[in-house]
Amino acid sequence: xxxxxGTYDDSLVxxxxxxxxxxxxxxxxxxxxQTGSYPYPLKQRxxxxxxxxxxxxxxxxxxxLLHDRFHAVVLGHLSKENNFAELxxxxxxxEVSMGENPYRGDDFPIYVAKRSEASQMICx
Numbered sequence: 001x002x003x004x005x006g007t008y009d010d011s012l013v014x015x016x017x018x019x020x021x022x023x024x025x026x027x028x029x030x031x032x033x034q035t036g037s038y039p040y041p042l043k044q045r046x047x048x049x050x051x052x053x054x055x056x057x058x059x060x061x062x063x064x065l066l067h068d069r070f071h072a073v074v075l076g077h078l079s080k081e082n083n084f085a086e087l088x089x090x091x092x093x094x095e096v097s098m099g100e101n102p103y104r105g106d107d108f109p110i111y112v113a114k115r116s117e118a119s120q121m122i123c124x
Contacts, residue, residue: 002061003027003077006051013064021122023113024062026075026092027052028082036082052077055088059095059105066096066103072122076113085112 002016003025016022033043033054046052053061062073075088089112093105113119 001076003052004050005053006049007057008053008061013061016065018067019065020069020071021073022062022065023074023076024058024092025053025077026055026058026083026088026112027077028054028079029084029087029091030054030056033079033082038081046082052079055083055091056095058088059092060099062092063096063099063101063103066101066108070103070108072109072111074111074113074119074122078112078115080115085114088112 001023003023005012005025028046030047033046036043038046047054058075073092075085075092078085078088089110093110096103096105109122111119111122
């Protein structure tokens with residue numbers, strides 16, 4: 001489970017290699033956050049190095065973690081105010097497909113965790 005990162009670096013990517021299933025934060029859409037109702041200091045914290053991963057950064061990180069035995073990713077910790085499940089899903093899928101990796105966003109299941117109910121069971 002990876003949440004509350006804000007950002008990532010090569011060292012973290014190296015430590016996360018080899019996972020088969022991952023719950024990955026896809027907290028916000030940057031444009032929604034920037035134009036939303038949150039006070040400026042909160043926006044800056046969320047966007048900062050100790051904040052939350054955006055949909056784009058989540059997709060880019062996922063692209064660096066994929067391998068041939070990767071089973072599934074669950075996107076979680078979505079902002080109620082600054083994200084939509086469909087937007088997170090599509091953004092992550094597109095970032096993986098456009099990234100510098102041999103994989104595409106349709107090569108493995110991408111699930112979005114529900115905020116108010118249990119998600120389905122995922123078996124590796």
